[in-house]
Amino acid sequence: MAEGKKFQNMIETRNLKKKFDDFTAVDSLNLKIETGEFFGLLGPNGAGKTTTIGMLSTLLLPTAGEILIDGQQLTRSRPDLKRKISVITQEYSMRQDMNMDEIMEYQGRLYFMPRKQIRARTEELLEFCGLIDYRKRSVRKLSGGMKRKLMVCRALLTEPEILLLDEPTAGMDPLSRRQMWNLLRKLNGQNLTILLTTHYIEEAQSLCDRVALMDKGRLEEVNTPAEFIEKLGAYAVDEMNADGIQSHYFHDRAEAIQYLSGLQGKSSLRDTTLEDVFLERAGKHLTPS
Numbered sequence: 269m270a271e272g273k274k275f276q277n278m279i280e281t282r283n284l285k286k287k288f289d290d291f292t293a294v295d296s297l298n299l300k301i302e303t304g305e306f307f308g309l310l311g312p313n314g315a316g317k318t319t320t321i322g323m324l325s326t327l328l329l330p331t332a333g334e335i336l337i338d339g340q341q342l343t344r345s346r347p348d349l350k351r352k353i354s355v356i357t358q359e360y361s362m363r364q365d366m367n368m369d370e371i372m373e374y375q376g377r378l379y380f381m382p383r384k385q386i387r388a389r390t391e392e393l394l395e396f397c398g399l400i401d402y403r404k405r406s407v408r409k410l411s412g413g414m415k416r417k418l419m420v421c422r423a424l425l426t427e428p429e430i431l432l433l434d435e436p437t438a439g440m441d442p443l444s445r446r447q448m449w450n451l452l453r454k455l456n457g458q459n460l461t462i463l464l465t466t467h468y469i470e471e472a473q474s475l476c477d478r479v480a481l482m483d484k485g486r487l488e489e490v491n492t493p494a495e496f497i498e499k500l501g502a503y504a505v506d507e508m509n510a511d512g513i514q515s516h517y518f519h520d521r522a523e524a525i526q527y528l529s530g531l532q533g534k535s536s537l538r539d540t541t542l543e544d545v546f547l548e549r550a551g552k553h554l555t556p557s
Contacts, residue, residue: 402414472493
């Protein structure tokens with residue numbers, strides 16, 4: 269976890285399960301996410317990440333198990349707990365003919381916020397996200413990155429304590445993705461609890477205090493990115509052969525260099541990344557090491 273952060277329990281799932289007919293999308297999920305933590309769900313397609321987000325946002329009802337927010341059970345009949353949570357889905361869900369001010373006002377009215385509060389909060393959030401100069405531009409004329417930032421503003425309008433992000437940078441160009449990372453870091457620095465699902469493994473390594481590896485609906489392991497990497501080996505030697513690139517991992521740099529010196533053909537030494545961990549684990553069906 270990031271240095272200097274002090275955590276208390278915020279989200280807990282107990283034996284959480286979701287079935288769709290005979291298919292089990294999430295199976296006996298037990299997670300504890302702390303207040304102010306930036307937590308990542310990582311896994312291949314079909315791992316159960318989006319279904320988990322759906323249950324935490326109450327868009328989906330669990331088949332079994334329970335979700336606790338600040339130690340209290342989350343249900344659709346608990347608006348006080350639901351108000352603590354905002355979710356940003358993969359899909360754009362904003363009217364194309366509205367401008368930013370109208371999007372924010374419409375969202376505020378859904379939550380019965382006073383108009384004066386909506387306007388003040390809109391001003392603050394658009395400024396914070398670098399969108400204030402584009403507030404009168406309609407959604408259809410916004411870039412993909414601007415649309416994502418506006419979705420963040422909309423999600424933060426009600427001052428939630430938890431932000432659920434399902435593939436928030438999907439389809440973004442590299443510059444827009446980095447801008448979104450910086451925005452999320454700033455939000456997390458204000459003690460906002462963030463749960464992120466992502467296919468960009470660099471994103472999880474860069475942003476998350478801890479990462480949960482999921483596969484086929486089950487939780488395989490929770491650890492910090494650094495500890496995942498350390499367990500595999502901090503140094504990687506990439507060897508080119510007839511089958512492509514084969515990577516070998518070492519805990520000691522001197523051992524890695526010694527191995528590298530004995531190779532014939534093209535090879536290189538580099539630091540291990542979380543992507544290496546994911547690829548190694550995915551190749552072994554993400555079973556715990």
